[in-house]
Amino acid sequence: MPTSTRRAADAASVPDTVRLQGVGFGYAETTRVLRDVNLTLPAGSFHFLTGPSGAGKSTLLKLLTLAERPQSGTVEVFGEDAGSAPRSAIPHFRRRMGLIFQDFRLLDHLTAYDNVGLPLRLAGVKDEVWGPDAEEMLTWVGLGQKMDVHPPALSGGEKQRLAIARAVVTRPDLILADEPTGSVDARMGERLLKLFQALNKLGSTVLIASHDEALAERSGARVLRLEGGRLTGGEA
Numbered sequence: 048m049p050t051s052t053r054r055a056a057d058a059a060s061v062p063d064t065v066r067l068q069g070v071g072f073g074y075a076e077t078t079r080v081l082r083d084v085n086l087t088l089p090a091g092s093f094h095f096l097t098g099p100s101g102a103g104k105s106t107l108l109k110l111l112t113l114a115e116r117p118q119s120g121t122v123e124v125f126g127e128d129a130g131s132a133p134r135s136a137i138p139h140f141r142r143r144m145g146l147i148f149q150d151f152r153l154l155d156h157l158t159a160y161d162n163v164g165l166p167l168r169l170a171g172v173k174d175e176v177w178g179p180d181a182e183e184m185l186t187w188v189g190l191g192q193k194m195d196v197h198p199p200a201l202s203g204g205e206k207q208r209l210a211i212a213r214a215v216v217t218r219p220d221l222i223l224a225d226e227p228t229g230s231v232d233a234r235m236g237e238r239l240l241k242l243f244q245a246l247n248k249l250g251s252t253v254l255i256a257s258h259d260e261a262l263a264e265r266s267g268a269r270v271l272r273l274e275g276g277r278l279t280g281g282e283a
């Protein structure tokens with residue numbers, strides 16, 4: 048088979064990383080946060096998710112991480128039905144995700160270095176292999192001088208950068224980031240954007256929820272907008 052034909056065939060066999068169809072969700076019977084949301088994130092794509100505060104951006108991410116289940120419609124992640132998968136299947140999906148939460152969720156009893164190394168250790172990577180990877184990632188996010196510091200002694204922006212380093216050090220197939228530049232200055236925001244872009248070039252599908260519409264526009268990524276429970280720009 049000629050190389051170009053083979054590449055096209057390979058691309059055709061890779062499922063979309065995320066596919067939401069007709070998704071509805073609310074925390075209580077009467078409040079609908081998401082209404083009939085359709086979203087396709089092809090493998091290797093890069094999207095920003097914008098929208099006003101309270102529009103449901105974090106909620107949409109929770110459906111993708113299987114923290115919440117849709118009340119209507121379907122949620123597929125990595126080509127599998129994630130919306131009705133049992134709770135026991137959550138680790139199977141999350142192993143391939145890098146998650147950056149608004150509240151960071153760092154482990155305070157571990158140093159910055161060990162926080163970043165933890166996902167690699169859990170994945171069975173040997174110490175001599177993960178050490179340099181953790182150092183490289185910490186240096187990239189500007190924490191090369193703070194590797195031995197525990198999270199409580201870091202500033203808000205430093206914690207955010209540490210959370211990002213930990214989430215992406217495994218080069219996950221899907222990176223879901225909730226306001227990942229919310230606690231850093233504009234220069235660091237640009238630097239972190241470059242990190243996400245580099246990981247995307249290496250193959251990660253990236254979805255960043257952010258209020259920062261200017262950063263989203265500058266990124267060159269496709270921008271999705273959530274408002275009134277509905278998503279625009281979400282179909283491939």
Ligand SMILES: Nc1ncnc2c1ncn2[C@@H]1O[C@H](COP(=O)(O)OP(=O)(O)OP(=O)(O)O)[C@@H](O)[C@H]1O
Pocket residue numbers: 074075080098099100101102103104105106107258
């Ligand atoms: N656990 C919860 N229980 C009940 N209501 C919730 C819960 N989490 C969020 N909500 C409500 O759902 C709506 C969407 O919240 P969500 O956090 O998804 O919005 P957001 O777009 O991420 O907001 P922000 O940009 O301020 O982070 C809001 O009205 C919020 O009050």
